[in-house]
Amino acid sequence: MCGIFGAYSASGAPVLEDVYLGLFALQHRGQLSAGVAWTQDGSVHIKKGPGLVHDALQQDELEKIKAHAAIGHVRYATAGGTRPENSQPLGANYAQGPVAIAHNGNLTNAVAISSYLANRGAIFQTTCDTETIIQLMAHQPNTVQLEAFENALSRISGAYSLILLLEDCLIAARDPWGFRPLVLGKKEETYYIASESCAFDIIGAELLRDVEPGEILIIDRRGVISRRFGKQQPRLRHCAFEYVYFARPDSVIDGRSVYRARKELGACLARGMECPKDCVVSGMPDSGTLAALGLAEEAEVPFEAGVVRNRYVGRTFIQPTQRVREAGVRIKLNPQPGIFNGKEAVIVDDSIVRGTTAGRTVSTIRSAGAKKVHMCIASPPVRYPCYYGIDTPSSDELIAAQTDIESLCGDIGADSLRYISCSELCSAIGLPHDQLCTACFDGDYLDDEENGCSLEV
Ligand code: SF4
The missing domain is CATH 3.40.50.2020 (Rossmann fold)
Incomplete structure (x- = not known):
């Protein structure tokens, strides 16, 4: 479980302070590390560090950076362990331009994809499943970034709520099963994406809606464009444990308080x-x-x-x-x-x-x-x-x-x-049972048929 937050201002207003505040509201979703990413002069820039948001990031430094689009992440270690290089956002400048990514969830076929790519020359910088998405994009050097991202999504399986930052564009995507929550909000000319709606309250933004399972939102100066990807009608698998334990009680997930x-x-x-x-x-x-x-x-x-x-005993209490x-x-x-x-x-x-x-x-x-x-x-x-x-x-x-x-x-x-x-x-x-994941209670996991992804790039 991690928390992700992204902002794009069509009027050019700086957004890094909003991202910092949004991450604060999502701190319950991860305390291992925190980070933000933005693009400037054709390159991706990242600041991240271990611990809680206020330890990992300097708010006064972020406030001086005039980026109108940015993403952030708070990490709880699952795939890849606790190595510092696995903290997110991850970023790269490759043939098609800068890209940064923040991910909540676990890819169930990341090992297969990593070894497929490693056998074709990929050099991984982390042991984090999220890097496979960037590597899949970079292995399509002649394909425009949005299309390369959609191609990458057709190859990954499992749980992923994602925010991607390109040169002048913010992209949100939620897996076709809807495991982890992801919501869209707005304040004036700025659109926001967050793991939970409670992150909008802290910055005074309005919750517009959930990002639908199997939906990509492309946010740029024209506004928000929605596209579908993946399987036509997969079984929904919203995580039941989000309601029991993970999410903050002041959040609304998939329309439910x-x-x-x-x-x-x-x-x-x-x-x-x-x-x-x-x-x-x-x-x-x-x-x-x-x-x-x-x-x-x-x-x-x-x-x-x-x-x-x-309240002062953290999860990392030794x-x-x-x-x-x-x-x-x-x-x-x-x-x-x-x-x-x-x-x-x-x-x-x-x-x-x-x-x-x-x-x-x-x-x-x-x-x-x-x-x-x-x-x-x-x-x-x-x-x-x-x-x-x-x-x-x-x-x-x-x-x-x-x-x-x-x-x-x-x-x-x-x-x-x-x-x-x-x-x-x-x-x-x-919600009906067939719209919820209850696998940790009854062992009903995503099966191979639902999973089936082609690795060919
Ligand atoms: S219901 Fe259990 S198995 Fe399913 S996603 Fe949530 S925590 Fe994981």
């Missing part, structure tokens, strides 16, 4: 259970909170913000000593004193992956005085890895793949454990 979906996931949990009279419902911040609120409202039981999150490791979940999440004392705690979380956090959560809530701890998970059991842009472990490390729910409940030390079903997940999101 993430906030409403999360509350409805909690309501689904409530419909399948009987809440004890002396219970108190709390969510694991942040992604479990709205589902907990939905559960409490539906079951008409009290909701409390019973777990407090330390646990150097045994004592710090043992403090574990308490460093990040701490129960409110007195809230759970003598009560049955109903704790809502978005998912259970390896089971370690869930186990520590149960013991922490119990030590805060709860007489029973009921864990409620606002998604089905995660049993399969994701190949579409999320760094989930293999099935061997996914605890729900190794044991049944009853044993898992015992393993984490809870008094009860409830999940929702795949059909409840789809109905809470408000």
